[in-house]
Amino acid sequence: MEAGLDWAAVLIAALVYLSALFAIAHWADRREAAGRSVIASPTVFALSLGVYCTTWTFYGSVGRAATLGIGFLPVYLGPTLLMLLAPLLLRKILRIAKAQRITSIADFLASRYGHSPLLGGLVALTATVGVTPYIALQLKAVAVSFDALTGGGLGAPTEPFLDQGFLIAAVMALFAIVFGARQIDAAEHHPGMVAAIALESLVKLVAFLAVGIFVVWGLHGGLASLFAAAAARPDLARLMGSEAALGHAASGGGPWGAWVATTILSAAAMLCLPRQFQVMVIESTDERHLDRAIWLFPLYLLLINLFVLPVTLSGLLTFGGGMDPDLFMVALPLNGGAGWLALLAFLGGLSAAAGMIVVETVALSTMLCNDLVMPILLRTRPRALARSADLAPLLLAVRRIAIVAILLFGYGYFRLAGSAYALVSIGLISFAAVAQFAPALIGGLYWRGATRRGAIGGVAAGALVWAYTLLLPSFARSGWLPSGFITEGPWGIAALRPYALFGLEGWDSLAHSLFWTALANIGAYVGLSLFDRQGAAERVQATAFVDVFHSAPDVATPRREAPPDWRSAASVGDLTRVVARFLGPQRAGRAFDGADPDEPAGPDRLRLAERLLAGAIGGASARVALASSVSAGAVEAAELLRMLDETSDVIAHSRALERKTAELERATDALRAANERLTELDRLKDDFLSTVTHELRTPLTSIRALSEILHDDPELDSEQRQEFLAVIIKESERLTRLINQVLDMAKIEAGALDWRIGTIDAGQALAEAVVATEALFRERGIALSVDIPERLPPVRGDVDRVIQVVVNLLSNAAKFTPPGGRTRLVARLADGVLRVAVIDSGPGVPAKDRDLVFDRFRQSGDALTGKPAGTGLGLAIAKRIVEHLGGRIGVEDAPDGPVAESATGASFWFTLPLAVSPSGQGAGEPPVMIRKID
């Protein structure tokens, strides 16, 4: 065997590689912040799942194959099978995790079972105990492979804290802290970390394939010759058959147990390992990424296992039994003279270790912080926490301390256990530990009736049996417990032998443990659930999980204002304070923007606060934090929790009812408005009728009186007679005008008016209107002045109707201007329209009446005389004509300001669009004189 590489060079290469990972992670974080995520890709997602493959895969598969043949495969077939169920299982988990803002698997289980802090803490503790030794295994693998690569260049590490294991642990702690616990993020997303592990997955795959190809084709001249050489050795030939993995069919199928148990456990681990749950569920940015991962991730597993058996056989052929098969990956290229390939293999193994350590510690630290430490702190030290305005630093500190502690624990275990069985076998023992979460996890997705006590009982029972049947025996085999513990049972009680519990002998230890843990776990879970009753909160959460695909998509949107009779004693200020403590004042300010701090919080804001907090510190902690937040004495914590439960319950039940009520209210409102309008119209019609009748009677009365005089007194002198007849004619005209107006209005309303719209000469039309009303002004002693520019461009309109509008406005002015007053008719060009204004010196129109004067039947005629001064139709008709011609009409104060005391004057104006026909002016009909008065 060749001498190893220079250890300093290897160390530098490793550090350069790890620095590159830091750079990649930093770059990915920057890209994410800039909104151009690199991890929002199904391929990156599938690669990040490759964190499943640790050094236990990279180095350990070869070691397992050296004794089990294809028996190393179930560890990868299990996840393959699980991914096939992804459309059923994982999609649902992803959807729930997103809706509930889940931060870890402990949080998931705690949230499902009524936000139970006890269950969350139990899961966090079990995961930590089960998985931390696994981290030790990674440190050991890096240290041992480093020694293999350098030929033990550093010498035997004697003094602690100076070996490779400690170095890698320290770098990983730094990485986990920088990219996994830099800030409290409500979504618990770590794009930098995900990008780095996706790259690591690629590196370890490339390294494994490169070593495999080198070994098969470089050292043995192809697969056929390698297998042929191995087949010639009986001890190696058995690795190529099924006996090593499955045992002889004649042996009663005993070793089948190991195959089946490993498949089931690894499928469960794929779902329940904290790091897998982290990358698969928590870090997932889009559930559609699953569609590709379903086949891409199993393909990854297949490829990384493709050369395991060839490398094993080659190693055994080359080194015989003189070397640990776990080191073949590095030793074979080194022995073959390919030092660079050995270095690549080492970096591949380093990748496998680094990815696992970082994600696992981040996931565990989140769990420990949110589901163990914070609930305890919130319960035991509520006052100390309440004094602190911003708890984000505390949360980060807890997580960072947890990361360092987990890694120190892992390192310590590595130093302590060394090559003991307890460390070597920890891979599957870890799988068996986290598999205890599977029944409560999967059951909770489909079984509405599963209860909190059932889940706690199941996980606790499973974990205890696991510790007894796998963990303690592994201690015994490491020499930390007397070996009689295994062979004779504790205190010599044979029925309690951990590998043959209650006399269940001849089983593979893993299958044996799987059987008993499953029995205890599922038994307690189902049994307790069946004889238990759910609380309100549990029921709501159970429904939210089981029916996640049926629930309304608007669950996350805040509802409208809470009913005022809600008897919440927590104020908005309380909620703002507690959210600010965990998420910072900015987030809190945004969440409760614009609400009065003293206002009662109400159920909606309570739920909002709970959801925000759940994203940062997990569901169980969020509830306790809320409960401890409210000002002392204002409301009991228990009362608040009860309110929260009831709120969830009530919200779920009342949403449909509320919708219906709202619809009914809307319909009622519309009906009421219509009714009011009808009543108003009815009143207006009555007023109109009485006005019109009055107006008709006045001229009729005088006509009749004068006619009677003429009829009864033939002796009347001709001058008098002539005068009376003039009055009769004038009153008749007035009557005619009145009736014409009523008819016009009716026609306009019915749309039956005959319009003749064309290009007209506005100046002419205005002049005619002036002629038609001059007599009226003269009669009343009002000065009428006309201010019209010499040449007005032609406008579009109906000449008769335009004259009618101006006449109506002038008559209106004549009516309201007191004798001796002034009225001006002004026309101006402005913005492509002709603006015509009739400005009087009358009393003006109060601002509040300006919209009303153009309404049908309205009039403000009692200003001067105390009686209606018109039919109230003149302005309404003018408005309808102008609008039909495409103009606007309005009234404002006279521009000259008050013309007299108590008389502001009014300016009635309207606009007409200019004719823009290319033929220019004069294209319309000639102006027609329609009315001649004296």
Next chain:
Amino acid sequence: MSAPEPIPGHEPGSARYRDRMIGLFLLAAALFSPPLLGLFSVKGTILGVPILYGWVFGIWAAVIALAALAGRAR
């Protein structure tokens, strides 16, 4: 070959996809089960590769290919 008429609305289609994947899961679970694998533990090689080894990786690859196809041909 005429493709089946696409079903309007995506829900029935995705239910079909789900059913297919469950079927594939059952098939794979059966194929990877020890009794069936044991049947291929015979001496001999195909293209120089031991039959059992080639068989395991072969059906593994086939399952992956079917999973990819099931997702594509909805």
